[in-house]
Amino acid sequence: MTNLGEPDGRGEPLRAHRLFRTRDLDEARANVSRSFCPHRLEGIGAMRSFDTVHNKASGRALSLNYLRYGAEVRIDPGDLDDFYLIQFPLRGKALVVNGGHEVLSHESQAVILNPSLRSRLEWQAGCEKLIVQVGRKALQMVAEDLIGHRLERPIVFSPAIDGTRPEVAGWARALRSCMMAAERGADRWGEGNRNQAVLEEQLIARFLICQPSVIQHFFEEGAVQEATSRHVRRARAFIHANLVEPLTLSRISKAAGCSIRALQLAFRNHLGCTPTQYMRDERLRVAHYHLLTAPEGTLVGDIAYDVGFSHLGRFSIDYRRAFGQAPSATLRRSRPVALNFAHSGQSSAKRDVTLGQRKQSSEYQKPNGSKRMSETVGITRADEGINGVSWTVVGQTYTPKLHTENAMIWHAHIPSGTFVPPHIHPTQDEWICVMDGQLEVECGDDVHKAGPGDTVRMPMGIVHAIYNRSGAVANVVFGVAPSRKLYALFGELDGLTDPEELARISALHEVDFLPPA
Known part of the structure; x- marks a missing residue:
């Protein structure tokens, strides 16, 4: 079991x-x-x-x-x-x-x-x-x-x-x-x-359905009264009219005028899928449309929840299977990028001065007047972390080297036999540069073996897992963009050995670990 x-x-x-x-x-x-x-x-x-x-x-x-x-x-x-x-x-x-x-x-x-x-x-x-x-x-x-x-x-x-x-x-x-x-x-x-x-x-x-009981014979083939195409049409109409609602099969079957089991069989016979799969696919189609037409500032999570999905990681997996790319990639594709300085009122020299001033400050003003974290001039030494910080996470030692609002970089000492289970970053792209040793990285259905000098790219929304099965220590540099809540997450996970608690805390910081298969 x-x-x-x-x-x-x-x-x-x-x-x-x-x-x-x-x-x-x-x-x-x-x-x-x-x-x-x-x-x-x-x-x-x-x-x-x-x-x-x-x-x-x-x-x-x-x-x-x-x-x-x-x-x-x-x-x-x-x-x-x-x-x-x-x-x-x-x-x-x-x-x-x-x-x-x-x-x-x-x-x-x-x-x-x-x-x-x-x-x-x-x-x-x-x-x-x-x-x-x-x-x-x-x-x-x-x-x-x-x-x-x-x-x-x-x-x-x-x-x-x-x-x-x-x-x-x-x-x-x-x-x-x-x-x-x-x-x-x-x-x-x-x-x-x-x-x-x-x-x-x-x-x-x-x-x-799976446990023997006094009603088990109702689930045997031929025992369920067959639903007609009319029932399927009613069910589809009800699903379309209430797509963003948390629909139960009970509500759908009552709207269709037949039993749940009869409706399941009818959907398989007429559409080749279950009512739940049909509803999921319709939600994905609507989400795809919204991602393609989303205005600036829209988040993937907002669209997923608006069309009826409750788990962002599962939405990302299903979306990629349906459309061949992460929802974040569709969202980026819908936004034209234009860098136009023609009417900025600043010469290039003036812009360079302004940029230099910002680089020397630990914080600068956003256009709305609020402050955000920015990069600072300096060096993080090879044997040090930012402010002397290091963390032990899933048996691996992480040392932060850079942390801004836009990106985070950390060194990882990965002993043989340790691993990071399958998970998703729904709001971040991630990469690994291997300095020495060997790693195996599972991304979706593919397994990538990376050695010294190799870089592994893991776009947001893609399920990935990281294993050291080499028999020797691996030293790598990780990076994510944007940094989001990851720095705070590693602080929460430092020294934690309880996998259930690790998954719970990670979900609160926008990292979703998948349940074991």
């Missing part, structure tokens, strides 16, 4: 959403009861290692939870009544009984607790779980929209979830992406995310 813990196998998922930590059993029982439901909690054997941690990222009808007890415990919640619990062990094992079914859950076998069946659990010492809490009513509504039938009785799933099945592994990857979104802030997960309903519907729908 896809690793749902941190990429390095250590640490604590959803740490930014800590509810509590306690070594007191009664306090743990009371706090977990408030989050889920009243239950019995008792220790089994020695309790010296009892240490309960609960992190929770709440959505609308669905929440993401990390829970551990440390010691071996027995839990008796009885009937959950109004929610399902999908439990993925990140470490350790747990014996789970739901109704008449007994499941030993571990890293390759998750479990779902059906609310209509009585549950009992025994967590082994050291067991840690990611738990997805799904509202019973919300799951029922998505199921009814999927199959186009009203369900009078609760949906009961097979409790054992086989993590080795490709469908389940794919769902786990989607869940992992939601976890990383939750770590990056309220605008990515929760009430602050305008696309929260879409994310939750997609997670619930994919789980309904």
Whole structure:
């Protein structure tokens, strides 16, 4: 099963959403009861290692939870009544009984607790779980929209979830992406995310389709009542009329007059894509038009959000696949560049004097009167950084050599075996000049091997990753333009070893790390 813990196998998922930590059993029982439901909690054997941690990222009808007890415990919640619990062990094992079914859950076998069946659990010492809490009513509504039938009785799933099945592994990857979104802030997960309903519907729908249940036969080939081209036309019209809105498949299928599943099949039959893919492609076309006609001062991010995209890094990837270039390149192409001094009222000599005066100042005035950072005359010595600064980031040593509003340059000492995972700079171009050693740089689908004297160019909006697999240290010079928030970001990341926190902080500083595949 896809690793749902941190990429390095250590640490604590959803740490930014800590509810509590306690070594007191009664306090743990009371706090977990408030989050889920009243239950019995008792220790089994020695309790010296009892240490309960609960992190929770709440959505609308669905929440993401990390829970551990440390010691071996027995839990008796009885009937959950109004929610399902999908439990993925990140470490350790747990014996789970739901109704008449007994499941030993571990890293390759998750479990779902059906609310209509009585549950009992025994967590082994050291067991840690990611738990997805799904509202019973919300799951029922998505199921009814999927199959186009009203369900009078609760949906009961097979409790054992086989993590080795490709469908389940794919769902786990989607869940992992939601976890990383939750770590990056309220605008990515929760009430602050305008696309929260879409994310939750997609997670619930994919789980309904991939996990055996009492409605599984509705998803078999030939079981869904076929939607017609009329339904597809209605759906397309609804999408076009509401393109910038965070549309759920439930809303689209209701406007079309058929079930979600029937609409998905009809889109595949008539258009060769899903409704979600069709909506994405239409948004990309509209974005392309706006990028080609954008007035001066327009940002790529403004256009992406205005046409309905919520993740700038994902927008950049999809846009490049559709149009063969980064959105920033299209935006630059739409702006004619003219350098005209004919009516400036200054001679070339006067302009040179003015420029010289600016170079000797640490700050100068923008046309609107505000100050901005400028270059200063001087030398940054080979063994020094600006103001004596250096940072340790992802196991590599970064020493800043130049920092202005327009650009930033830093030296990097890159030990063998270290790497920078796949990420995107949506607002910066980046380059690397290799001084000694060897690097492998993955840009999009290409892998570039760079040695001494080589320069690697990485335009903004392109996914790239940097690896030293050479067996020896590499020394390189990095540069970005403009500098944006990168100097501040390296200060925040200095010495940080928590990958989830690294990704969260980076996203706040305009660097988006991609979730693991």
